[in-house]
Amino acid sequence: MRNDNLTRTYMPRHRALARAAAAYQPAEHASASSALSEALAQYYIKQEPYYRLINDEVELYEAAYSVRMPIMLKGPTGCGKTRFVEYMAWKLGKPLITVACNEDMTASDLVGRYLLDASGTRWQDGPLTVAARHGAICYLDEVVEARQDTTVVIHPLTDARRMLPLEKKGEVVEAHPDFQLVISYNPGYQSLMKDLKQSTKQRFGALDFNYPEHAVEAEIVAYESGVSLEIAKNLVHIGERARNLKGHGLDEGLSTRMLIYAGSLISKGVSPLAACRVALVRPITDDPDMRDALDSAVTTYF
Template sequence: MMIQTQRYDVATTFGVNARPGLEVQGFADDTHPQIPVRKPYVFRPELLRDVLAYLHDAGGDGMFLTGPTGAGKTSLINQVAARLNWPVQSVTCHGRMEIGALVGQFVLINGSTQFVHGPLSVAARDGHLLILNESDLMDPSELAGLNDILEGQPLVIAENGGEVIKPHPQFRVFATGNSAGSGDGSGLYQGVLRQNLAFMDRFRVIHVGYPDAVIEKQVVLSAVPSMPETIVEKMLHVAEEVRRLFLGSDREAGELTVTMSTRTLVRWASLSLTFKGAPNVFHYALEQALTARAEPEQREAIHRIAADVFGDYWEATP
């Protein structure tokens, strides 16, 4: 199936500083149901550059995005795709997932058994993006089944009478994970598995960390525009302290086992407005956003940090 392509100006499409006339290829049709929903988003130029370069020319590679939880790995790909009208097949991996679930399987439809193509087959056939979320939770022996198609080899579906799918020129594979394929040495991400070296060798790898304070402030304000900037800045300060205690140092483990991701930060701000007018609203919202799942001592420590940072604002109404 051929889809009409379209050129997009990078600066105006993504709201970043870019060389005048710099364009990227996307698609003209914005009606496909698999195009992600476009949301307000602040793109980090260095990450956007790497993703657009990969979309322009995959060169037989996949792209692996690694980084801490809630840093924006999947949302980065989805929001790029949303602006380029690029359909996405997204899968959340787990330890029991088999390659057959990605390729397709026979299902009972209206009393008859029919083969239904899976997200990998559809993406390869139609030129969509395939996103393997939490890919390092999946059995490495199963993921190794993607090696050939990552290099541009046809996908042969023996179960469907030997059907052969030649990868579409616009087919791309993204994988995300909290590790970079070498397992989790921190013990914080349960279920993460060391991945097959031959599989990882087929990926470009980029690290998606938490945004710097300037960009993260824009992210929060774009998501919760009615929140006063003064309060957002204090929330950012709390997040910075929590992350510092979570990450620890090169020599010592972190003192916290939970962290405040960008996603959690936005949730805290949003809940603070949702419960506006309630007593101790920032404390209450922070508990729902993060600390209710922390150990009691850690919960107390995080709230003490927040109270110190907020000062008189801690018991005020936003």
């Protein structure tokens, strides 16, 4: 007896990909292909972004992209989620459209709206529609910052349908076969009022990100900022001390990004103590006692 239990769930997605591929034959759509390349030219990553492989995240992402699985990147701020997406877009040779989500963002900001100009009314695609229509990777950064009634517009793109209804325009956009949706958020900021709905989470595969282990993070800080490896290791020590204070006076620890900022100032001739005050201590807290504790950590290593 034939058993389709293992394939039935994913066959609709395969059919959607095949249907979209059939609609995008270059020989039949030469002019459309030219317009496509023009629309996406600005979104290609021209140079290889520096990314230090941590585990098997590159291999897993490539497998997910091969089946166009939507991906969710979870991790603290400044740990490399955005850089990872940029690196993967470059490695795959795909355009990347990034949207910085915020609480004022509406569904129209994502999918598009009608605009008035000298010629009258015209429709302008939003970034999500551009990516779905032309085949880019669409990256919604810190998606949890957007309202839940806004994020639900991604649902038809993240299941077997792979389509985006444009209700105001009366059009349904079939997602291009190269389209993929990627979102990121910081689980440390979850709350009852600010979290992804289960109906959204369960449409994505997920990759966990965190701050790298000491030697790797020091290598990253040294490469990105231009300081010596010894100075980079001291900066990472400070970062690790600060991260131990998360939940004990600090809402968030020092990110790898902040350590790179401090290193960049040091590489430009700023004294380590001043660089750490400007890039590490002052931005993260206004509490006098916490500042004293962080300043003490800085003087321990510099």
